Amino acid sequence: MSTLLRLATAGSVDDGKSTLVGRLLHDCKAILADQIAHVKTVSQARGGDFDFALLTDGLRAEREQGITIDVAYRYFATDKRSFILADCPGHVQYTRNTVTGASTADVVIILVDARHGVLEQTRRHLAVAGLLRVPHVVLAVNKIDLVGYDEAVFTKIAEDVNEVADQLGIADVKAIPVSALVGDNVVDRSAQTSWYDGPTLLEVLENATGRDDISARPLRFPVQYVIRPQTDEYRDYRGYTGTVASGTVAVGDPVIVLPAGRRTSIAGIDRPVVTATSTAVAERPSAVAGEAVTVRLADDLDVARGSVIVAADASPGTRRELAATVCWLSDRPLTVGARLLIKHTTTTAQAIVTKITGALDLDTLGVIDATGLDLNDIGKVQLKIAAPLTADPYSSNTITGSFLLIDAHDGWTLAAGMIDDEEGELL
């Protein structure tokens, strides 16, 4: 059975990112005849050659300005697996979209223009990939044809990036010399880079493993919604719906329901059985991380949205104070004392920013003092929260370790947050 791989692209303006994506889709035969005809017509009307970027840049303003504005999602498949690609814009003002794309990615492809080497945006994108713990980073050194397929240029850029990656704690960076325009080493191996014996971009993608096996971690099951049908057939039925965030859940497992801290066990796990005219459930023995299920508990406890069912032998407890690293995504600056909403798994609660302990300096990759955070800043904050949260460090669980900060007045998403390890340092 085929599995899904989620990937995101990141690059600076004019790195040729949309061209690379267009090339990847085209060479994987994921572009159909009417789409090609459309791009041909538009390219010709503008008096240019076939513009691969037009395959992905869909908005009027993107086409007019020749830039990518928002994340565009693309879907393609090879014989080996299926891919969901988040094509993220390069402009600094759209860094929030890179964060968006990287948050669910198994692989992030960072583009560098071979003529320009590592830029501040490259450091920013590497920092985002590192912070969000994207399992694999691919460095596509693009426009290699424009530097005469010079191995030394490629090697220098790969070394520079690896140095930055080391500082950020990113283990796995694969550098590939590519030309998106010509197609070198994207899907087809280039005859011009005989000095390069590594994989093509597509080979890396086809063979990449997904996120660490979250099924092997302790059970975390945030309750989304309680089902009480109150029909004749299901008079006393009380099912807790949710998606297994980590671990496995099996009938009979001892569990703790947080934040109440009550012990009980799993009485049943249900899967839906739906026909054209009937709606019922059937029992299943277990479920693994990523599966949306309904569980029943052995005891009649107070369980509601916001409760989290956890493994009895590995409870994270609850907390009302958090130290976290945040990517500030709004042009409204953050100041100490701000009152916001926090959305964490299925809980939304009030939060106060009690401290801003620092911000990431992209030049030195060190943490510097900060009194506030502006758009695209990556900073460290402390929060006090009005309700107890069942949380883990982001490094051990990306679902129970992540949160949003939201403007209570208009609902805008202000920041992406990642809970620090007990020892504190994520950066």
Add this chain to the structure above:
Amino acid sequence: MTATVTELDALESESIFVFREVAAEFERPVILFSGGKDSIVMLHLARKAFAPAGVPFALLHVDTGHNFSEVLDYRDATVNALGLRLEVARVEEYIADGRLRERSDGTRNPLQTVPLLDAINGHRFDAVFGGGRRDEERARAKERIFSLRDEFGQWDPRNQRPELWSLYNGKHRPGEHVRVFPLSNWTELDVWNYIEREGIDLPSIYYAHERDVFERDGMLLAVGPYSQPRDGETVSKRVVRYRTVGDMSCTGAVASTASSPAEVVVEVAASELTERGATRADDRVSEAAMEDRKREGYF
């Protein structure tokens, strides 16, 4: 232990998660239900999300008046069998009393926006599920799963909320609403594989049948009350099926002998054309026809 969740299971779980988030966080959600395959799959997923209880949402159909009778029959049979509440917003009523005017090309898809927005306001729906998929079209590829609409129903693609992890932000102010797209990450092929796997019934026009059609703009249009051949367009009996189901006057059929979900899967996998490219006249108007409609509040 290692466990791999297959592609279809991963997509199904993601969609079910979305339905449950909306049920928990909104007061008056509604599912846009046209009787097309995407809305049928959407309803199937909603039923799975809340089983053994019923779906806690109403259905809304924006009816252009140019319907395939098989699709309306399917809609009504489904609503009756499942005891669902169906609201219908009728484009024809707007045309009859002058609030909307018929377009010169006879197409009514773009006319659905105003009745849709009026229905959302009138019923105070705060979350509106649509069956749109990102693989369908260039503007839809930029759409969030939770997509905020202002009081005018407008979409501002340059100013969308970041959407991170599986933390969907449904906060909105009075008068605003959120469009929710549970099938965002599904492709046409995924939808058909799922229809086959789950044994989901569809209106018969999705499978091969004989029909009187004529060719226009490279599409096969059915001869019917809303679409008649013009001079020079000849009618012939062909074996066709519909890849999409929309307003009868602008939805084309494709030549096909596929008579089961499994045969459609094979056909779609080998297709040289996208679903909309093959069948929708309304997307051919301009480079950004869908973006323009979406900005105004279209699905």
